[in-house]
Structure formats: C-alpha cells, structure tokens
Amino acid sequence: MSSGIDGDRTGLSGRRWLPGGEHLVAVARAELPQKDGLAGPFTALAALRAAGFAVGGQDEVAALSGTTMEGLSRAIESFSGGRLVAVPATGNRSPQSLFMLLAELWRLTRVAVIAEVDPAEFGAHDTPERALLDYLDTGIPPLWSSRWRPAETQFVLVAGMRIGAEGTLVSIMDSRHGLHDQPVEWLAAALKRMLVVVDDGDTEAAVAAVTTAGLWS
Template sequence: MSSGIDGGQLDLSGVRWLPGGARLAAVAQAELPQKDGLAAAFCGLAALRAAGLDGLDQDAVAAAAGTVRGPAVHPRGETGRRDFRLPLPVVDDPAAAGTRVSGLASAVGSLSRGTLTAVPVTGEWTTGSLFDLLVGLWDVPRVAVVARIDGAELGAHDTPERALLDYLDTGVPPLWTSRWRPPGGHFVLLAGIRIGAEGTLLSVVDTYPSLGDNGIHDQPVEWVTAALAGLGVLVVVDADQDGVVREAARVAGLTPSFWD
C-alpha cells in the first residue's frame, strides 16, 4: 500500500504518528484508565488536552456529551474506575447507555469554546478508504481521530511483535483475535501508522492500560476497517481545518456526516 506520506514524526518502532499523535498518545496514557462507561469521554478529553485545553476531566466531557452510564464491563484484570465528580445518569439496560457521536462532537466544540471542531466521517469503509482518509489528514497542524468501533473485530491486544512484523512483510494478518468484546461498541483513538512491504498497522490508543502496551496496540488496517463497519470516526482538528477534513473524506470516498 503506497503511503503518499512525506512527513510526520517517526519513532524508533517505525510508527509514523499523525500530526500531534505522539502528544495525543502521551496525554491519553497519563489519564488511563477510562472511568466506567466513559470511553467516549476519555477519548474526547485526550483530544482536548492534546490541543492544550487543560482544566477538564472525563466527567465534564461526559456531561457535555449527554453520556448515560450503564452496567460496567471491563477487560480481564481491570477493576474499573468509579471516582466520578458529577452525578451522571445511570441505567440498567446496556442498550440505553452510551454516548451519541453527535453529542461527543458537540461537547468538543463547546468545551473548546469553538477553537476545535469534530468532523464526523462515515461511509463504505475499506482498507483503502481508511488509509486514504488518514493520509489526507497529514497536513493539518494536529489531529485526534476518535473511532467508534466494534471491539470484537480487532486483533488480540497482546499479539506478539514478531507476528506483527511478519504481517508487515507478508500482508497476512495474525490469527489472534481480541478476547475483550465490549457490548454496544467502544471508542478508541487512531494515532499512527506503520507501513511495511505488504501490510499496514494502525496505532490504536485504547482506554485501559491492560489493552496493549499501557493502552497502545498496533492493529492490521484490515481489522480496524472491519471494526468500523456501519460506524465511523470523529476527526478533531482546529476549527479552521474543517474544510481540510471534509475534503480528505471526499477524496477517500467517505461522507462527512453522523451515523448515529
């Protein structure tokens, strides 16, 4: 897969971070883990803090986004986090819980006082359209890609590095699949790309430290594409970069619209 990427911050692992991606990952890791039921708020908070907007917490983002908490579900080994500052609404029915993507986008705009915008992108996800969208974001000053995914479609968060390197060389994804399958979907951040001779890995910044290396794991682009089926991403950028994101979506064959 030809990258078309000329710049970007490259680290020693071969990950080429999206603009501001290294800072985004560091900010997210410092906040780990998400509070129970606040995966969307966790990702939104990381995007806000990475843009220099401090003084907020997960509760503030959740309240602004209209989050409704449901029964807590954690990955194996995680005990959860319940240090809530605000009395967020709680329901017993998992189907009635969660955060609407449109609500999260509104929260980013309001909490940043209009300095940031969150552009929704959805459509027919293919490995090519996802890759092209990310490449199209390379010239913005900074970006946080918040992905609403079906976590069951991802590969194992502890896939051995040797298997990932083999995938980069051959394009054949590892067979290990995720053992954590959160009901109702999940929110993560897409922060970087690692390109091999035949395969492409995306650096996923997750919401629990046990998922990957302190919350960061590389996933074959095929698995992330499958996880996005019927869903989409919120692309958080400086407000004056709104048009760049919409054009990147158009070029990738995607649509800048909400899906929830």
C-alpha cells in the same frame, strides 16, 4: 492490504504518528484509568487536553456529551469555544479508504481521530511483534484474535500508522489496553464511525481528506 509503498525502503515500517498523535497518546495515558462507561468522553477529553484546553475531567465532558458521537462532537466544540471542530467520517469503511484518509491527515497541523469500534473484530492487543512484522511484509493478518468482547461498541483514538511492503498497521490507543497496532483490515471490520478533530482553520482540509478517501463528512 498492500499500500503500494515499500516500507522497508522508506523507513515507514516504524510508527509514523498522525500530526500530534504521540502527544495525544501521552495525554490519554495520563488520564487513565477511564471511568466506567465513559470511553467516549475519555477520548474527547484527551483530544481537548492535547489541543491545550483545560477541561475538568471525564465526568465534566460526559455531562455535556453523553456517550454518542454526536454528543462528543458537541462537547469538543463547546469546551474549545469553537476552536476545535469535529468532522464526522462515515460511509465506505474499506481498508483502502481508511488508509487514504489517514495518509491525507498527515497534511494537517494537528489531528485527533476518535473511532467508534467493535473490539471483537480486532486482533489481539498483545499480538507478538514478530507476527506484526510478518504481516507488514506479506499482508497476511496475524491469527491472534481479540479477547476483548464488550457488549457495546467502544471509543478509541487512532494515532498513527506503520506501513510495510504489503500490510499497513494502524496504531490504536484505547483505555483498556493502551497503545497497540491493528491491521488496517481489522480496523475496517471493527469500525462504525469516526470523528476527525482538527483546529477550526483546518476544517476545510479535514472535510477534503474525508471526501478524497471516499467517505462522507
């Protein structure tokens, strides 16, 4: 998908983190390994700890959240004492909408994006860097497909973007493969739902970002 931005000229072809994204990834890495069946609580725990909330662990989050998006939202708001808000983002999951949403989120102070995905729709997590760079230049997604095909959807963190002349890569942190970049088209195909986790004072701005992107909050 063309972003309309020349990444080579702007320097954006390198990773540009969402606000707080690099710290979020570091916190998630420190919490590894994820416990069996707790991908959702793992991402919620990372979002909470990255925002400075001392939550006991994955089991503690799971006891309140279960493994649903609604439960994760409830747990995040409960463990943060209402100082974090999880804004849902559903609806039109086109590559253009996702790009617009993530670009709008750069305006915020801090954000953690939790995505429920079907990893079978991703490209391979170890796609060669040369192939990713070619995609950024041409917009033609690499041929390497995901070998991760779980029976159920999984929860991942969306941490940043790399913008090229014709393609956009989205930086994904998952508890199985760590940090990897996916063409925005593949994320759109894999995506089921998202939560945009922000400080309570940024709730209105987060809702505006979701609706501006043509999604529903």
